[in-house]
Amino acid sequence: MSPKLLAEGQGLAPRTRWFDLEDSITGAVRRVFLWLPEGPAPQAGWPALWMLDGNAVIGTAIDAMRAQAFWPTGTGLGWGALVAVGYPSDAPYDSFRRSWDLGPPPGRSYPPFHEGGPEVRTGGGAEMARFLLEDVRPFLDTIAPLDPDNRALFGHSFGGLFALWLMFTQPAAFRHVIAASPAITWEESFILEHLAGFTPPTTTAPRVHLSAGEWEGDILAPFQRAAPDAEFRLAEKARTRTVAAAQEMAQTLAAMGIETHYETYAGETHMSVLPVAINRALHWAFALPPEEPTHA
Template sequence: MSPQPIAEGQGLAPRTRWFDLEDSLTGAIRRVFLWLPEGPAPQAGWPALWMLDGNAVIGTAIDAMRAQAFWPTGTGLGWGALVAVGYPTDAPYNSFRRSWDLGPPPGRSYPPFHEGGPEVRTGGGAEMARFLMEDVQPFLDRIAPLDPDNRAIFGHSFGGLFALWLMFTQPSAFRHVIAASPAITWEESFLLEHLAGFTPPRQAPRVHLSAGEWEGNALAPFQRSAPEADARLAEKARTRTVEAAQEMARALRAKGIEAHYETYAGETHMSVLPIAINRALHWAFALPVEETADA
């Protein structure tokens, strides 16, 4: 039985609704945003793009969709539903909760984000995955005409790590996987163990990986004379965001998966977000060439 929202509302843009859902096992409350196109859904239901860090991404995704999908011959973008999972807050992020939710197991403990705050824990990814598949999905099936065979998932940074881990552990959950600036080397690159043991299913997901130009070995121009420049360079050498994403794309292709990598010129770890969201829309909702030609 799908959960009932404990609160709901409208906002952000026309045709946008949000629902606060209680995790059926843990009681944790997360906010689910839903945006649907106007008009009747396709016979199979709308294709859907699911997005992590929902509070931070839903507004950008809606604006990009509304500005492009009405003109398919100029953009190649078709209509689809947007699902974003975040938290009951007006802030773009809840850093404490996302550390747990988007950090795949086994996870670790870290010092508080601020003095006197709670210990930060990672490793709750299995809990989050169960919430998405067993709570959110049945709820959406009840209220929206969505195509169960045409779902995409998008995540940035920790969200990208989670999206890749979910693909390795539940490869049939999403047809398309978009991981922007994924934290592949997090916690001693444990994700690579999942990669090594991964056997793609017959209907393997399509994968898009990306990172910003200034996530490589060089600092962005505005960062080069900053006092923390040396510390940033050392962190880059540890995280290897660009190289790790490139290596992941090559490894997935070697396993027979359609996997692409893209570097976003002139962008940092955070400034890539609007570009990556737009790319996720096109990865999830791109129209076949014959449809754009006939439109």
């Protein structure tokens, strides 16, 4: 089966298209954004950066790409395609749907986000993974020249958790994995069970970039320190351990022989980190090789 195209349009920036695709199994409708560089694609097709929370990230990614890739000697950034998966909405997030889509199985049930709302569920990550790999990929292959061997996946927060889980369960799905502020300690750190059973491929092991904002550690951001909820925020930090958990994950993956890099972004909180992390994802996915020195 293939996804049903319900609607499509132009948007956000030149050379950007979006497609509302109906999941071929569940019938859920998600919006897929696609941006392609100008000019002919490389012989193998464009390398592609796939991004979760597509509505929130696609605009920033396009702007960062257009501002840098045209000047490769000054930025080290090459051209590539941008694919972002979100929802048919003008809002940056659909918190209810992303809880299900980006929460790896088995998942749990939680109280509604608002009074009278539906129960919130996690654990639909396997459905989302199948949609990405079996619905979106074949669909995009019919309309864009994309390199099947050079794909990167970027996720932030829940999206970072999903990206790591997908790497542990399907390590060949993406060549590069970028997890910003990943929710590693979510639901009693169950992702560590997947890490414990993970055996990196002997060939084409993913390259991994992990990161978090400085103010996701043990100290509140300056503007939060005198706030009425400061004590609650500190307790949440102690529970989520975003910086420490990402650092520990990076150390473990590197010890397995996986090319791994960890970065703390100065002066950023869990949400303000997003534009910085998107820019880094572009460079992790599309960095140009260093030029060889020339000799007279």
